[in-house]
Amino acid sequence: MAIIEVAGLCKSYGKVKAAHEVTFNVEDGEVFGILGPNGAGKTTTLEIIEGLRTADSGSVRVCDIDVLKEKRAVQELIGVQLQSTTLFDELTVMETIHLFQGLFSKKVNLTSLVTKLALTDKQKSPVKELSGGQKQRLALALALVNDPKVLFLDEPTTGLDPQARRSVWELVQEIRSNGKTIVLTTHYMEEAESLCDRVAVMDHGKIIAMDTPRQLIKNLGFDNTIEFSIGDGLDVRELEKLPSVKSVHNKEKEHHLFTQDPQATLLGLMRLAQERSAAISDLRVHTASLEDVFISLTGRRLRE
Amino acid sequence: MKGFWRLVHCQMLMLWRNKEYLVASFGIAFVSMVLFGYLFGVEGSSPFSLGLVDEDRSTTSSTLVEALKISSSLDVQQGERENELEGLRSGKRRVVMVIPSGFEDGLARGGSRIDVYFDQGNMVAATQARAVIQAIVDGLNRQLTGALDPITIKEEGITAKRLRVIDSLTPGLVGMMIMWANMFVGVRLISWRERGILKRLGVTPLRPFNLISSQIVAHVILSFLQAALLVAIGWLLFKVSVQGSYLTLSFMIALGSLCILSLGYIIGSFIKKSESANAVAMLISFPMMFLSGSYFPTDSAPSFIQPLVKLMPLTYLNHALREIINNGSALSSFRTDIFVLLAWTLGSLVLSIRIFRWQ
Numbered sequence: 001m002a003i004i005e006v007a008g009l010c011k012s013y014g015k016v017k018a019a020h021e022v023t024f025n026v027e028d029g030e031v032f033g034i035l036g037p038n039g040a041g042k043t044t045t046l047e048i049i050e051g052l053r054t055a056d057s058g059s060v061r062v063c064d065i066d067v068l069k070e071k072r073a074v075q076e077l078i079g080v081q082l083q084s085t086t087l088f089d090e091l092t093v094m095e096t097i098h099l100f101q102g103l104f105s106k107k108v109n110l111t112s113l114v115t116k117l118a119l120t121d122k123q124k125s126p127v128k129e130l131s132g133g134q135k136q137r138l139a140l141a142l143a144l145v146n147d148p149k150v151l152f153l154d155e156p157t158t159g160l161d162p163q164a165r166r167s168v169w170e171l172v173q174e175i176r177s178n179g180k181t182i183v184l185t186t187h188y189m190e191e192a193e194s195l196c197d198r199v200a201v202m203d204h205g206k207i208i209a210m211d212t213p214r215q216l217i218k219n220l221g222f223d224n225t226i227e228f229s230i231g232d233g234l235d236v237r238e239l240e241k242l243p244s245v246k247s248v249h250n251k252e253k254e255h256h257l258f259t260q261d262p263q264a265t266l267l268g269l270m271r272l273a274q275e276r277s278a279a280i281s282d283l284r285v286h287t288a289s290l291e292d293v294f295i296s297l298t299g300r301r302l303r304e
Numbered sequence: 305m306k307g308f309w310r311l312v313h314c315q316m317l318m319l320w321r322n323k324e325y326l327v328a329s330f331g332i333a334f335v336s337m338v339l340f341g342y343l344f345g346v347e348g349s350s351p352f353s354l355g356l357v358d359e360d361r362s363t364t365s366s367t368l369v370e371a372l373k374i375s376s377s378l379d380v381q382q383g384e385r386e387n388e389l390e391g392l393r394s395g396k397r398r399v400v401m402v403i404p405s406g407f408e409d410g411l412a413r414g415g416s417r418i419d420v421y422f423d424q425g426n427m428v429a430a431t432q433a434r435a436v437i438q439a440i441v442d443g444l445n446r447q448l449t450g451a452l453d454p455i456t457i458k459e460e461g462i463t464a465k466r467l468r469v470i471d472s473l474t475p476g477l478v479g480m481m482i483m484w485a486n487m488f489v490g491v492r493l494i495s496w497r498e499r500g501i502l503k504r505l506g507v508t509p510l511r512p513f514n515l516i517s518s519q520i521v522a523h524v525i526l527s528f529l530q531a532a533l534l535v536a537i538g539w540l541l542f543k544v545s546v547q548g549s550y551l552t553l554s555f556m557i558a559l560g561s562l563c564i565l566s567l568g569y570i571i572g573s574f575i576k577k578s579e580s581a582n583a584v585a586m587l588i589s590f591p592m593m594f595l596s597g598s599y600f601p602t603d604s605a606p607s608f609i610q611p612l613v614k615l616m617p618l619t620y621l622n623h624a625l626r627e628i629i630n631n632g633s634a635l636s637s638f639r640t641d642i643f644v645l646l647a648w649t650l651g652s653l654v655l656s657i658r659i660f661r662w663q
Contacts, residue, residue, distance in 0.1 A: 050507045051506075051507065052503065052506050052507055072509040072511070075507060075508055075509045076509050078507075080504075080507040082500070082503060082504055082507070084500060085500070085504055086499040086500045086501055086504070087501060087504070088314070088318055088496075088501065090317065090318040090321045090322060091314060091317065091318060095314060095317065098310065099310055099311065099314045100508065102306060102307035102308075102310035102311065103307050103311075103505075103508040103509060103510045104307075104508065104509060105509075142504075
């Protein structure tokens with residue numbers, strides 16, 4: 001059963017189409033990721049589903065309730081972590097959680113919530129004294145005070161150090177194992193790959209691909225990527241003729257070769273570089289990832 | 305409903321923990337009270353000398369003169385106009401009161417006047433003089449319109465109004481405290497918007513109306529607490545007593561708070577950035593603090609300032625608070641004040657509801 005149904009969603013700011021004909025369903029209990037670079041329209045899409053913005057056209061249903069018509073009924077059922085959460089500096093952690101709990105009719109046990117998010121020691125600390133990771137955990141706690149059916153996380157790990165990021169990932173997996181549906185946006189492909197059951201790739205307000213991470217990569221038709229920079233003296237068109245190369249993406253001096261047989265392609269590349277006395281640098285070979293999906297669809301990297 | 309009171313409680317906590325708020329509202333009022341109280345008015349005021357000139361020489365005027373002479377708060381010296389006015393200039397008289405000829409005839413025709421002279425440079429004298437003379441004239445008016453015997457002024461009507469500076473200062477400071485406590489409500493609201501807090505609250509089922517009402521309720525409750533504290537300190541340190549009913553006083557504190565709150569919301573609606581809104585709120589508060597009669601009477605201020613004085617809601621709040629605390633008046637005797645404050649409140653609320661943007 002689809003718990004979220006988004007159909008034909010459009011939203012423009014002046015001439016900029018922040019969301020254009022966005023259509024997708026999220027199934028009950030899955031972790032659904034929206035992957036895309038900054039400005040792709042991820043946040044706009046999320047905020048329309050959350051009832052924070054109104055769409056120009058299209059429909060959004062959450063738990064079979066029309067968001068445009070019954071915003072507050074939907075907001076009773078969802079939990080939201082915004083991209084950046086600022087809270088009342090003057091209140092303590094527990095006071096803030098208590099305040100938010102009062103805004104919903106359904107409530108969870110606060111002691112176990114605070115324990116789960118490792119905020120027990122910080123209960124009486126003022127919000128302004130929390131570290132980045134602690135603030136993020138508090139924001140997550142606030143998103144869970146009403147035992148939501150769907151949890152929306154907008155870039156939950158942006159700006160966190162690797163350790164804090166890991167702990168957020170673990171929390172998301174734990175929440176998911178409790179049967180909640182999670183929708184998250186991210187521009188980290190590792191995050192999308194390791195957390196999401198399905199991923200929608202977004203660019204310029206449109207969904208350009210949507211599937212499980214594994215299937216998205218499989219659809220590429222190649223398993224490996226060779227990345228490198230090369231000096232002058234080489235015609236980039238010659239790269240396409242190298243053995244086993246499926247496709248090539250060039251950006252200034254940086255090149256991506258997508259290949260089924262990295263060994264053959266590498267040998268050919270080395271020979272070519274030798275002949276033209278062009279120096280190869282920053283050479284990397286890796287198995288295909290969601291980043292490559294994005295590059296092959298748009299010709300650009302996720303973080304540019 | 306439980307959620308609403310949690311919201312109110314949290315807002316009160318936040319205000320209470322906000323040192324700027326406490327210093328501006330309660331702090332200034334408290335320091336002013338103690339300072340001016342000890343400077344000008346700890347001992348009961350000594351009777352001050354009133355130069356009395358009776359140019360009418362009628363039965364009514366001489367009754368008035370006799371009534372004034374009985375008053376223990378006044379040291380009445382009768383004389384000619386020129387001599388008495390000279391006495392005022394040289395400082396021998398605090399106030400000169402002239403009953404002009406034709407006073408009695410005027411009364412018979414339905415209206416007459418008494419001329420009062422006092423030294424504007426002397427704040428203390430001016431305050432006292434105004435209060436005492438006002439009390440006498442009020443008494444006289446009441447007698448003339450209501451009672452059968454229109455010319456008797458009872459002693460009690462005068463001695464009850466032996467006002468010291470601290471007596472008239474206390475209600476003024478309560479009014480000023482109410483202004484400082486509530487003027488910045490809009491600034492707080494837009495700083496929440498700036499910091500993204502309104503956005504976060506916007507994805508909860510909380511209605512904007514409930515957020516605003518909780519903010520209003522929290523501010524009004526804190527205004528009450530601080531007003532009670534000020535009145536209590538006034539009584540404990542200086543024996544300033546509330547002559548009127550506490551119910552009437554509470555009503556005016558609530559109405560005054562609401563009025564300033566709605567002014568605060570207007571500032572928050574017109575100005576986008578909290579820093580500029582803060583500056584504007586300051587710019588409005590400072591003149592109001594001094595021109596609304598919190599510290600000294602302003603009806604003798606230069607005429608070009610008068611329109612400003614008449615515009616400021618705090619002027620009316622202060623007047624009403626003085627009527628209640630000093631004179632023990634009932635609501636009906638300051639209807640104008642209530643009307644003006646209500647008009648300000650409703651007008652600004654309607655305006656800010658139309659203009660305010662959540663995002």
